[in-house]
Amino acid sequence: ALLPLPVLRTALHTGTTVLVQPVPPTAPWPALPYFATLAGGAVACHPLQRQGQVQAALYLENTALEFAFSPRRMEFLGLLSGNIVNALDNARLYQQLRRQTESLEQRVAERTRELR
Numbered sequence: 001a002l003l004p005l006p007v008l009r010t011a012l013h014t015g016t017t018v019l020v021q022p023v024p025p026t027a028p029w030p031a032l033p034y035f036a037t038l039a040g041g042a043v044a045c046h047p048l049q050r051q052g053q054v055q056a057a058l059y060l061e062n063t064a065l066e067f068a069f070s071p072r073r074m075e076f077l078g079l080l081s082g083n084i085v086n087a088l089d090n091a092r093l094y095q096q097l098r099r100q101t102e103s104l105e106q107r108v109a110e111r112t113r114e115l116r
Contacts, residue, residue, distance in 0.1 A: 003059060004034040004043070011045040011057045017074060018045040022066045042068040046077055050085045058084065 004020075007029060011018045020029050021042030029035055041063040048056045058081065062068035069077075 004029065004032050006032060007043065007045050008057055008059060011047045012054055015047050015049060015054050017047065017077075019043070019069055019074070021069055038063065040064075040066050042066055044069040044074065044077070046074075046081060048081050048085045048088070050089070055085055056088065 007018050007020065010016075019042070020035070021044075022040055038061075041061065042065065043062075044060045046058045046060070047054045048058055058077070060069070060077075
């Protein structure tokens with residue numbers, strides 16, 4: 001698997017950050033084939049929320065360092081996540097506006113041809 005999907009699903013479903021650094025033996029994650037290939041390292045999956053609703057998740061992985069995601073770094077990620085959600089919303093709105101503009105331009109071109 002490209003990502004440990006149960007970790008992603010947990011973050012998306014619960015709206016809470018999932019930290020795996022290193023994989024604790026009591027967690028449900030060690031049974032995942034993905035973590036069998038991850039020697040040491042750390043994984044963080046942070047939900048991105050807008051107005052209390054989970055919109056997406058940010059998956060981070062550091063294969064070089066166990067406990068890479070300190071409480072301070074996770075706090076910073078929480079602050080940064082609001083900007084990430086805004087950027088995603090802006091990109092979506094820009095794409096929607098571009099599609100509407102293209103549609104309008106096509107209709108104007110068709111009407112212009114009809115008038116000739």
